[in-house]
Amino acid sequence: MTTHATHSDAATSSNASPAELAKFAAHAHHWWDPQGPLHTxxxxNPLRLxxxxxxxxxxxxxTVLDIGCGGGLLSEAMAKAGAASVTGIDLAHKSIKVAQLHAMEAxxxxxxxxxxxxxxxAQQQPASFDVVTCMEMLEHVPDPLSIVKACADLVRPGGWVFLSTINQSPKAFFQAVLAAEYIMGMVPRGTHDYGKFIQxxxxxxxxxxxxxxxxxxxxxxxxxxxxxxKLTPxxxxNYFLAARKPGLAA
Structure with missing residues (x-):
């Protein structure tokens, strides 16, 4: 789950849904509240890292790139884990401002x-990163393949791409939508669209x-x-995928 902002608060992109951007706009200032709407x-985050x-x-x-970084939870964790440099990108100005402020304070x-x-x-800085992450974002964009291709273009030969999303299965519909949103209230209602889940x-x-x-x-x-x-086979x-770009690392 990646938070974005309304269209007026976001950079222009053909691969961004105004509805998805608007859906999470209200949560921009709650990124660093562990008890808030983004507590999940x-x-x-420790498991991802x-x-x-x-x-x-x-x-x-x-060198690390975090795509769909939101308020910078994973980006900051990777920076503290010893990365030489971490860049987080997102289409939400408000979330980016929150991430910048928190990183500065840290x-x-x-x-x-x-x-x-x-x-x-990917056009500006091809093959520039050793590690590229895109977590909890693919199920929120109109064209996930375009994002995956961008990840591949951005990572160096021999580098790693880490992705996460939600399986399109009956079990996922029950747990990630019905239970998480409507029964247990773990995430705000309307967070996920089962039709955008990816097997x-x-x-x-x-x-x-x-x-x-x-x-x-x-x-x-x-x-x-x-x-x-916890992580499970x-x-x-929910699942994570690790992929590597062919070639020898520099």
Whole structure:
């Protein structure tokens, strides 16, 4: 789940839904409230970071791009994990301003944020990053393949691309929509559109179309009794994908 802003508060992009941008506009100032409407992202952020570090064999000294960074939760965590530089991009001016302020307060001079579309940045800075992440965003854009291709263009040969989204399955509809939004209130109602969920095989095909080699899948599950998330081999609902760009790392 990635927060964006209304069309008037966002950069122009053909691959941005005004409805999706408007949907999350009200949450821009709640990014760093662990008890607020975006508390789910706070809960899963350590798992996201740990998995990215494990698969990429650490972020130390690497240049990182976080697409759909929102208020900078993952971007900031990766910067603190030893990355040489981290750039977060999003189409929401308000979210970017929140991210910039929080990074400044944390004294993270190697963490930067820009309001720019992934496709535009891919044209401006091709093959510029060792690691590219795009988490909880693909199910919110009109053309996810375009984002995957931008990720592939932005990462260097031998570099890593990390993606996450929600499976288009009956179990995902129940857990991610009915239960999470309407029964348990874990995320605001209307956050997700089941029609935009992406099956793992479909996302893998997108990666292959973008000339990325899929390396690993892992799932993310929630236990309502313990109120804890954990990584799981099952990709029935939320899942992560790691892919690599062919070629030798510089």
């Amino acid at each position: 992202l706070h809960a899963i 740990g998995w990215i570090q494990k698969v990429s064999q650490g972020l130390h000294g690497k 004294g993270l001079n190697h963490l930067h944020f820009q309001t720019v579309a992934a496709e535009d940045m 793992p095989t479909v996302l893998a095909a997108m990666c292959r179309q973008a000339d990325l080699d899929v390396q690993e899948f892992t799932g993310l599950t929630y236990n309502p009794l313990t109120r804890r998330y 099952s990709v029935d609902v």
